[in-house]
Amino acid sequence: MLLTAVDKMDVLGMIERVIGEVKASQFRLESIDQENGQDVFELESEGGVVVLKGSSGTALASGFHWYLKHTCKAHLSWCGNNLELPDELPKLDAPIRLATPYMYRYYLNYCTFSYSMPFWEWDRWEIEIDRMAMNGINLALSIIGQEEVWRRTLLRVGYQEQEVSEFVCGPAFFAWQWMQNMTSWGGPLPEWWFEDRAQLAQAIHQRMKELGISPVLPGYSGMVPRDFGEKFPSSQPIDQGKWCNFDRPSLLLTDDPMYTTVATAFYEEQQKLFGTDIHFYSVDPFHEGGKTDGIDLGAYAVGVQSEMIRHDPKGVWVFQAWEGNPKKEILQHVIPEQALVLDLWCESHPTWESNEAFQGIPWVWCMIQNYGGKNGMFGNLETIAHDPIATIHNPAAGRMSGIGMAMEGIETNPVMYDLMADSVWRSDATDVGEWLNGYIERRYGKVTPQARMAWNQLQHSVYNCNTVQQGGMESFICARPSLEISSVSNWGPKKEYYELEAVRQACKSLFACYEEYQDSESYRYDLTDVTRQALADLSRVYYSRFSEAYRIGDFATFDKESEQFLQLIRMQEQLLSTNKAFMLGPWLEDAKRMGRNQEEIELFEFNARTLVTLWGPKESSESLHDYSHREWSGLIGNFYLPRWEMFIESLKDAISEQSVPEPMDWYAWEYEWTQGHELYAIEPHGSLYEAVSMILNTYSEFGTEE
Numbered sequence: 001m002l003l004t005a006v007d008k009m010d011v012l013g014m015i016e017r018v019i020g021e022v023k024a025s026q027f028r029l030e031s032i033d034q035e036n037g038q039d040v041f042e043l044e045s046e047g048g049v050v051v052l053k054g055s056s057g058t059a060l061a062s063g064f065h066w067y068l069k070h071t072c073k074a075h076l077s078w079c080g081n082n083l084e085l086p087d088e089l090p091k092l093d094a095p096i097r098l099a100t101p102y103m104y105r106y107y108l109n110y111c112t113f114s115y116s117m118p119f120w121e122w123d124r125w126e127i128e129i130d131r132m133a134m135n136g137i138n139l140a141l142s143i144i145g146q147e148e149v150w151r152r153t154l155l156r157v158g159y160q161e162q163e164v165s166e167f168v169c170g171p172a173f174f175a176w177q178w179m180q181n182m183t184s185w186g187g188p189l190p191e192w193w194f195e196d197r198a199q200l201a202q203a204i205h206q207r208m209k210e211l212g213i214s215p216v217l218p219g220y221s222g223m224v225p226r227d228f229g230e231k232f233p234s235s236q237p238i239d240q241g242k243w244c245n246f247d248r249p250s251l252l253l254t255d256d257p258m259y260t261t262v263a264t265a266f267y268e269e270q271q272k273l274f275g276t277d278i279h280f281y282s283v284d285p286f287h288e289g290g291k292t293d294g295i296d297l298g299a300y301a302v303g304v305q306s307e308m309i310r311h312d313p314k315g316v317w318v319f320q321a322w323e324g325n326p327k328k329e330i331l332q333h334v335i336p337e338q339a340l341v342l343d344l345w346c347e348s349h350p351t352w353e354s355n356e357a358f359q360g361i362p363w364v365w366c367m368i369q370n371y372g373g374k375n376g377m378f379g380n381l382e383t384i385a386h387d388p389i390a391t392i393h394n395p396a397a398g399r400m401s402g403i404g405m406a407m408e409g410i411e412t413n414p415v416m417y418d419l420m421a422d423s424v425w426r427s428d429a430t431d432v433g434e435w436l437n438g439y440i441e442r443r444y445g446k447v448t449p450q451a452r453m454a455w456n457q458l459q460h461s462v463y464n465c466n467t468v469q470q471g472g473m474e475s476f477i478c479a480r481p482s483l484e485i486s487s488v489s490n491w492g493p494k495k496e497y498y499e500l501e502a503v504r505q506a507c508k509s510l511f512a513c514y515e516e517y518q519d520s521e522s523y524r525y526d527l528t529d530v531t532r533q534a535l536a537d538l539s540r541v542y543y544s545r546f547s548e549a550y551r552i553g554d555f556a557t558f559d560k561e562s563e564q565f566l567q568l569i570r571m572q573e574q575l576l577s578t579n580k581a582f583m584l585g586p587w588l589e590d591a592k593r594m595g596r597n598q599e600e601i602e603l604f605e606f607n608a609r610t611l612v613t614l615w616g617p618k619e620s621s622e623s624l625h626d627y628s629h630r631e632w633s634g635l636i637g638n639f640y641l642p643r644w645e646m647f648i649e650s651l652k653d654a655i656s657e658q659s660v661p662e663p664m665d666w667y668a669w670e671y672e673w674t675q676g677h678e679l680y681a682i683e684p685h686g687s688l689y690e691a692v693s694m695i696l697n698t699y700s701e702f703g704t705e706e
Contacts, residue, residue: 010210011060014130018064018076019085026089027052029060035099039138041425043067044095048088057212058105061133062425066098069422075442076131077414079529079581080522082445098425100136101392104402105424106342106364107132108141110282111408114175114611115373115628119590119604125204133211135421139402140208141282142215143178145201145273148194149218152269157262158231165189167225171594172607179287180223182246185616186607190600198273205274216318217274219281219308220266222252222259222300232258240290245619251285253295254303267311279314280340286325297329305334316340320406321351321358331359336399342366344406346391347383348468357398364402365391369416371471372489372628373409373612375582377462377503377533378472379416385430388423409628411581415439415463432459443522444513451517454509454530461502462533469493475536476543477569477640478629480666481647483547489627500537504699507534511692524688528579531692532631535572538699542568546648555655562648569641571695576633577681578688584634585680587612602677609674613639618667625670634680639673 008029016024027050034040034055041063042053050067054060068074068083071092075082120128132140151164159167169177170186177183205215228237228250235258237250252259283304286292308315317334319326321343331341341363343352350365352358365388369379391397405420418439423430436455440447462472473496474488486494507530510523517523546561576582591608595601610616612635615624647664654661 007057007210008060011054011057011064011133014061014133014211015064017126017130018134019068019083023085023087023089026050027064029053031055038099038101038103039136040097040099041066042095042097043071043092045091050089050092056138057210058133058136058138059100059212061130061211062136063098065134066096066425067092069442070438073442073445075418075522076134077418077443077522078411079414080443080520080525082443082520082522084445099427100424101389101427102402102424104139104340104362104364104404105136106139106141106366106402106404106406107137109344109368109406109408110141110143110175110179111372112141112175112410113143114172115409116411118171118174118607118611119587119594121594122200122203125200126207129204129207129211129213132208132213135417136424137213139214139216139280139404142201142204142208143174143218144204145198146174146178146218147189148198149266149270149273151194152273153262153265154225156265156269157258159225161191163225170603170607172591172611176243176246177249178218179284180221180240180249180251180290181243181288183225183249185246185620186603186610190596192596202274205278209277214280215274215278216280216282217270217278219283219304219315219317220263221283221285221304222254222256222262223249223285224252224258224262226250228252228258234258238291238295243289244616244623246616248290251290254300254307259303260307263307264311267308271311276312279312280316280318281308281312282318282320283308284320284322284325286327287320288323292327297327298333301330301333305338309335309338314338318342320344321355321363328355328359331355331361334361336361340364340401342404342406344368346387347380348465350391352391352397352400357396357400360398362399362401364404365400366404366406367416367420368406368408370407370409370412371491373412374471374474374489374629375412375529375532375631376472376474376536377413377458377529378465379413379463380465381416381419381432381436381459381463384416384419384423385432385435389426389429443526444517444520446516448513448516450509450512454506454513457502457506457509458530461498461506465497467493467495467497469497473497473537473540474629475631476539477536477572477636477644478626478631479543480626481644481664483550485543485547488629490623491627496537496540500541503530503537504534504696507531507692508696511696514689514692518689525579525581527692528575528582528688531575531695532572532582534699535568535575535695536631539565539568539572550651550655558651558655562651566641566644566648569636569644571691571698572631573633573637573641574686575688575691575695576631576636578684578686578691580682580684582632583681583684584630584632585682587630587632588680589682605677606674609676613674614667614670618671621667621670625667638678638680639670643669 030053032053039059041059052063165188173186240248317339319341339361341358344366346365347367388403392400470491474492479485479488542565549557591604592601614621650661
């Protein structure tokens with residue numbers, strides 16, 4: 001059911017987009033058979049051309065990428081490229097043949113579409129799809145255009161346009177609507193939006209299929225608006241309660257008289273929009289909650305899958321294994337050959353062992369790595385290098401059939417995804433130290449002792465997380481001010497898992513390479529990121545000092561340490577303003593650019609501002625605020641810094657008045673910011689060299705300033 005047919009011209013078109021037509025003409029593409037049912041590619045030099053053979057579009061694209069990485073020593077990532085190729089491409093020393101042990105190579109998470117992609121247009125999607133194929137992806141979630149599927153579905157069963165508009169969320173919050181967590185927030189959308197995004201989805205699906213990537217579309221679970229029972233009295237939708245204080249949509253059980261009517265409308269309208277050649281359907285009816293009491297889950301599962309297969313006999317039900325789902329009673333009643341489970345958090349908290357390898361259903365070992373789109377450095381390279389390949393050879397793992405990347409946000413931590421993508425084509429565990437040497441050479445152009453030292457320090461600190469936690473160590477710069485902070489976001493880690501000084505040392509080592517690497521886009525990103533992380537870690541030290549000083553009444557120390565904390569925030573703002581990847585302005589401008597009149601511009605800007613700050617309305621923000629915090633220039637200087645300045649000033653007032661600090665209504669202040677329209681820089685300014693030099697000179701040892 002995966003796409004295996006090879007259209008060599010489509011892959012050649014991708015190669016031309018990456019390296020240009022002239023250099024692409026030095027490749028000859030050929031089709032070959034799979035190896036034992038798995039994708040394979042071959043590379044060899046013949047005369048003046050590189051002969052690239054593959055068993056699928058993604059195999060060909062992966063072979064091309066392998067050649068770029070391991071023969072040309074080139075590098076492509078979200079966070080900087082190194083693609084300086086000679087006019088005559090280098091010859092291979094020897095032929096290469098690599099087969100993947102993984103049938104499925106999965107990509108994306110519902111959340112990615114909100115935390116990273118809500119304002120993407122075709123030009124950005126085209127790049128991403130090419131990179132998917134080059135990294136071996138052959139199965140990818142696609143929820144773009146679902147709002148038009150639902151518009152057509154609801155209109156068909158009797159809703160009015162205005163009611164549909166009130167049901168659908170804004171673009172930054174689609175992820176949670178289509179996971180059945182919420183409705184309406186961030187909307188209503190303009191009329192043109194629905195068809196426009198459906199057309200974008202059609203272009204995305206077409207390009208995916210051209211390159212051998214099978215889209216995964218949402219299927220129908222029984223979701224309906226909360227007023228469905230009022231409109232259709234014969235129906236008895238089940239109230240699903242709340243998710244983070246948002247009202248969840250209701251659920252029709254499969255024996256409800258209206259279930260087949262709505263399911264038929266959904267699948268038929270989706271097929272009218274996106275065709276009948278997409279066969280994977282994501283359905284997670286009880287994601288992060290919902291009510292199952294009194295529901296015969298086995299009968300429900302049979303009904304959901306039967307309706308899916310009635311409309312698509314080749315349909316495969318794709319589950320996300322996350323927080324107790326899918327329930328065992330559901331898995332026991334689905335057709336295993338037409339189901340697939342994504343074990344989302346395998347790098348930290350695999351569930352296949354406690355779920356008896358998902359009852360014999362094929363499943364995919366996935367890495368989440370990123371939560372909320374936050375940009376802290378985080379991961380475990382050794383786990384990625386060893387666990388997937390060890391698990392697929394473990395008899396207890398049942399039908400593990402793939403490897404996947406299911407991060408909530410992208411465009412951070414490129415080393416984690418580069419290693420994960422490389423692992424697709426390796427049949428043995430990877431030596432991380434040796435692999436990092438190659439990574440440094442590809443990313444910066446050559447290896448220096450200082451760069452190797454920096455990456456050794458990072459490998460054994462931020463990229464060696466052995467605790468179960470949702471994301472990296474959070475920067476207290478981004479925390480809603482309080483004297484009792486243990487984490488920035490509600491689910492963030494509360495204890496350090498590495499020696500904080502290690503990151504400052506890595507920063508120092510990487511900075512020592514500046515003269516040799518300064519022209520490297522990738523190096524400038526990494527130096528900015530490592531320095532940012534060092535300051536983020538240091539914010540925890542200064543926060544601890546001034547909050548403790550206040551508690552014990554040492555007000556002289558409080559004054560000194562709180563001012564150092566604020567000065568550190570100002571340094572972070574100055575540092576991040578030197579790199580476009582760490583700036584608020586582009587995020588806001590991408591959102592505003594989508595609007596066709598002032599009202600739409602303001603709506604989309606509100607979506608963009610809200611997601612990365614208070615997240616939801618007041619009652620929901622209590623748990624969700626700052627979940628998607630970003631260390632971005634502009635956000636730091638104009639949101640986090642004034643928030644902390646107000647708090648520290650209130651403490652100083654309390655000291656001088658010998659009183660208790662007045663409680664702050666943070667939501668009111670944050671909401672006012674989300675309603676703002678201040679302009680933020682969209683191009684970097686300032687000197688990276690000067691910013692890092694100042695920071696290292698100021699903090700010669702971790703936690704001390706000169």
